[in-house]
Amino acid sequence: MTKKDLQERGIAQPDFILVSADAYVDHPSFANALIGRYLEALGYSVALLCQPNFGDLRAYQVLGRPRLAFLVSGGNMDSMVNRYTANKAPRKKDLYSPGGAQRRPKRATIVYTQMLRRAYPDVPIAIGGVEASLRRFAHYDYWDNAVRPSILEDAPADLLMYGMGEHPLKELAEALDSGLAIGDITYIRGTAYRAKDDSRVYEEKIMTPSFEEVKKDKRKYAEAFRMQYLEQDYRQGRVVVQPHGDHVVIQNPPAEPLSTEEMDFVYSLPFTKEAHPSYKEPIPALQEVKFSLVSSRGCYGGCSFCSIFFHQGKYIQSRSQESLVAEAEELTRKKDFKGYIHDVGGPTANFLSLPCEKAKTAGMCRNRRCLAPTPCKNLKADHSRYIATLRALRAVPGVKKVFIRSGIRYDYVMADKSGEFIRELARHHVSGELKVAPEHCAPEVLRLMGKPNLDVYERFVQKFEAASRKAGKKQYVLPYFIASHPGSTIACAIELAVYLKRSGFVPDQAQDFYPTPGSLSTCMYYTGLDPLTMEPVYVPKSREERAMQRALLQFNKPENYPLVKKALLRAGRRDLIGKGRDCLIRG
Structure with a gap:
């Protein structure tokens, strides 16, 4: 993170410099740690420029010029969501900053990229993370109450990596290291870029309504969104092209998800699980996840209000039981571990595998959700792997309790006819309250949300409370609702x-x-x-x-x-x- 750090490690010039709106926490729940450790494992040197004084050009020059590229992220959270509530009121705290201080600029990815381009006009810049990922096309911006163009129009980056970035990043690093100019790196899946036209696209492609059209016409906006939405399957997705003025924004098909072996490798990297020692105050977000285990990525739940579909995708990527047990054993050796694993999960804790056999070879269905309004007849609701993993974690010496705090898809639980998971959940993995999200009760609203009817939730509550009574525990379901x-x-x-x-x-x-x-x-x-x-x-x-x-x-x-x-x-x-x-x- 500093010139001194680089000198102590014998690095004259880092291969990559990661620029992030988050403080540096060396934990796999933090994107800059995950990306940095991964690049390091591939043999590249990495420096981190975290929360630079965003209006000061000199702040972007303290680590010098990277050999290959700057990699820019707005952080684990969208910077606008981080700074403002749903009613556009300023938030007082930033949980990803030392002491909760607010240090990130609005539209951090754009600000950082513009400043880097001024400081180093000829150095390649790639942007990624949730902020860039969700703005890769023309999009409605709630804070401006207007349609903004692709973030590539405002952030002068050479490439945008969307979704989870390990595969695209590896390809990009290898291409840059081989001497290929970044302007010629237009073939990597999971990336988007600006071009004069789409003449260099040789795969099947579709053209959406232009930025100018979707800005003027809401129906065109909806049509463009639908076209983009239907092309997010890595097996079936085509190249998507959206004109912006006299040029185009091109999105390549999604990257291939990580295999279990690749997930195990990524999460086995030598994370310290601590904030960088230079910080004098704690990072609040670390306290939530320090003793938690990430077991999966992706979600096919299909909630309309959730952006995971456009970022992590629908494919479930999961770790092996052996990998999770090894990390749990590592946690027990930390001085401040008290015996409690706070979570074992991901976007949806009880999704550890794909929903059906078809998804493994032909991709996800384009025209329906797996669970709502009712589960697909091909859905395989099976918690056996998750249960086995939880039992193995409970058996690790030094572990007193394993909690589940990630969201649980209760309709998937109810589709599992064995009933074993709900008994296991009530007996071992809840501390008084179980948080679930029915979100509403009106059928029409639930349909638009992509959620099941309320009777599914009510039957789940009855079963959970019965299982809790049988386990001799006084436990309740705490529901979330959206207005x-x-x-x-x-x-x-x-x-x-x-x-x-x-x-x-x-x-x-x-x-x-x-x-x-x-x-x-x-x-x-x-x-x-x-x-x-x-x-x-x-x-x-x-x-x-x-x-x-x-x-x-x-x-x-x-x-x-x-x-x-x-x-x-x-x-x-x-x-x-x-x-x-x-x-x-x-x-």
Whole structure:
């Protein structure tokens, strides 16, 4: 991270310099550590420029010029999401900075890349990470309330790596090291780039509506999104081309997922699991994951509001039991380990394999979800591998308890007819509360969210509570709900509030829908269309209506009384004002 570090390691000039909006934490849950250790294992030297003073050109020159390239990332979180709440209020803390201080610029990837291009005009620059990945095409920007072009238009990078980057990065490093000019490296899967035209694309390709078209016409925007959405399967995906003015942005097909052996290799690299010693204050995000194990990547759950599909993808990439046990044994040797593994999971904890046999050879279905509204008849719901891994981890000497805190897809649990996992979960892997995400209760909203009907959740709760009682434990399910998702009318929000009243549960925290780049729900929010069907969708957009829907989630709070009453009167639901069983507020 410093000139002194480089001198102590005998590195006169690093091959790559990673520039990140996060502080450096040498843990595989942090992208800059994962990428840095991986490149190092491939034989390249790596320096890290973390959270530079973004307006000072000299801050980008402290480590000098890399031999091969700068690699730029906005960090583990999108910088705009990191800085602003769903209601566009500034956040006070950055969990990826020492002491939680806010040190990243807005649109960090663009700022860093522009400054590097000024400092080193002729050095190759590649951008990646979730911020760049989700902005590779023209996209709706919630903070500007406008359609912005591909991030490659604003960030003067030579190449964009989208998704999980090990395979593209290895190819890029080898190509640069062989002397190939970065302008000629247009063939790597999992990358996107700008070009004058698409004449050098020799694979099958599709052309989406242009940036200019999608900026003017919401229907064209939805059409472009649908075309991009359907090309994200690494077996079936074609090259996607989107014109921007007098040139084009070209996305190559997705990179091949890592095999189990490759995943094991990546997570076996010599991570210290600590923040860089130069920091005087702790990095809050490390405390959440320091004693957690990443068991998988990818998710085929298909939640419309989630951008994992456009970043990690639908393919499940998982580690072996032996790899996870070896990491657990390593954790037990750390001085501050107290015997508790805080999590074993990924985007969805109980997904460790592909959903069906077809996916292994022919790719994922383009025209349906695996689980919603009901599980596909070809789905193989099997927790046996996950259960065996959890049991092996519990048996590691020095491990007292293994928790599961990653999201659990409860409809997948219910599709597993053996019932063994829910018994195992209740007996061994929950500490009082199990967090799951039914998200809503109105069928139309759930359909647009890509979630199952509420009866699936209710049956899951019954089974979990029964399994907890049998295990002699007092445990509860803590559900999460989203307010103001596309499709949610005031009537739907009231329906959810009545459901919460009847169930005797009111959430301590209310979650508003957050339109972030790359999600299907964000396309609905901007266009008022479901891009998969092109049918109209109601969208609660005004600040007042979003506030009312949020207040209805917490109808019992005195400060929410005026908004709840206003919502009920607007919807003609005076019957819910008073002393009746379902009444949300008193008259």
